[in-house]
Structures are given as structure tokens and as C-alpha cells.
Amino acid sequence: MALPLAGCTGPGGSPSSSASAVPDDWNLTPADIDNQYEEFLTDLVVKYGLDEPVEADPIRFVSAEEWAVAQVNCLNEKGFPANVGAQGGVTYGDIPAEQGPAQRRAAASCEAEYPIDPRYSMQLPRSRALAQYGFLVNTLAPCVEAQGYAVSTPPSESTWMDDYYATGQAWDPFDEAASQIAVGSDDLDDLYQACPPLSDDVYPPAAR
């Protein structure tokens, strides 16, 4: 299938790989991208609660910023109401209950046609993990604090890196703020608008 994702090289693998095996920068080969896409198709079956595999022809990878618009346009073309949501996702219009399975199949097909850049679901290479730590400490934490949320003292860079590569989970001021928001509140929408949680230093735009 060989969907191109120029500018990205080296599989990051899944979190909790050993630190010595971590590449320094993104380094995805075409074979890595094909393998990721095949796994992604399998995962879509679970994500959309389907009972059979997704069949679609991939058109192009999209960035996190483009993802919702691409899905909404695709869904609308397939006849399903959808809009771009405030958290960078898709919100769906009301449909008759019996159309639920067809709607979920359409959404899965659209995501297969316009899959998100696979780097977003991969472990960060070392240089990007360091960039992520810097982004969290210097940009995201001050931003969420300015929005009125409490943020704990950041760990040292080495501790954060150890936590990240050991478990895939590490100190994240956005998650800390999100955990302070009451269920049913719109405050998370506002937080996404005020403090976007993804950085181009970590996920540089791929040449398209």
C-alpha cells in the first residue's frame, strides 16, 4: 500500500521499550508505515464497535490538526451529519437508531481513508521526548495554570524520561488540569482552545 509519510523516519515502537532501543528521531520506513496501517485497520474495528473488518482505500495521512475536518468532509459526503468539535474531534448529528451500524461503518471507512499520522500513537524518539518535556514544562504548564488549574511541580527531565520510557505515562499538566474538570462541564473545550496540547516540535509537519 505504501502510503507516503515524508519527513518521518524510524519506528518508535510502543511505550515501555528499553531506553537503549529508542531511536534519536522519527525514522519510519515505508514498511513500518504499512505495518502500522494494517494494525490501525484492525484497531478501527474495536474503536467503532464493528463486527467485521474495515475495507477502504487509503487516500492520505492527515495531521492531528487536519483530522477532524477530513473526517467531517468524508462523513458528509457519505450522507452522515457531523461537525468539527471544540476538542479537535468530530461530533455527530442525530440519526435514526437503526442507522447506527451504518454510521459507525462510514466513520471507520473515513478514518481508514484519511488515517492520522501514525507518529501520534507511537513512542516518541529520544530527541522528540526531550522536546515534549520542554513543551510540557515551559509552554503547557504555564498555560493551564493561567487558566486557573493547579499543576504539580514537574519532575526532573531525567525522571520524566525514565517514567515515559518505562510506562508510557509521565507527568502531564494537561491531564492534571483535565482531571480537575467536572463531568458534564464544557471547560475541557475551553482548555483545548486556550492550551493546545500538541507541539510541532514533537510532531513536525510531514511533507505532503
Next chain:
Amino acid sequence: MQQHKKYVGAGFIGAVVLGGLLAASPANAAEGWARDLECGTNYRCAMNSNTSAGVSYYVDGALKASWGTGGAHSWSGPIGAGVHTASMGTSGTFTSHTARCYCPSGTSCAV
């Protein structure tokens, strides 16, 4: 600090994980989760999650929201009175997930 709306937690009929509906695939990290909710008149449904990859929310089999990347996400919307199934599916793994009925602040709700 953020102003939090009054949350009324009534309306649960308990956490009913429907393993047969959304079973995690053993071949990959994707996970599904579902619970049944019993909501009164004028209640809304609120769903929250934190995931390692993109996630979709649906109620009674109809999609309500989805995202392409992981992290903290939420959705809330109107839901008719009665029993409903709130479901989530992610291409990755869940760190947390909730689904609840709530009575919006200033709204008259009947159980």
C-alpha cells in the same frame, strides 16, 4: 479556578461492562468499554476518557464524538429518559473512562 456545574450523580444502574459487545482484541492494544445508564427526564449524558490513541463515544450504538489522537476528551449531550448504553472504543488503551447521567444546573429534572 474553573466554575464547575453542579453534578447530580443519580441515574446509574451500575457499571455493566458488556464484554461481548466491545471485547479488546488480543492481537493489539485496542480496547472497548460500555456501561448501561438509567437517566431521568431532562438529564444529559456525560462521557469522559483518557486514552493513548484515538477514541470514539457512542450511545445506543450511534456515534456522538470521536477523536484521532489520545489524551483527555469529553462529550456531553441530551439523552432521553430511560435506560441507555454508553460505549467507547479506542485504538489504544484507556487510562480512565466514565459515563454518567447528570441534571444540568438550573434544569428541573425528574428521576
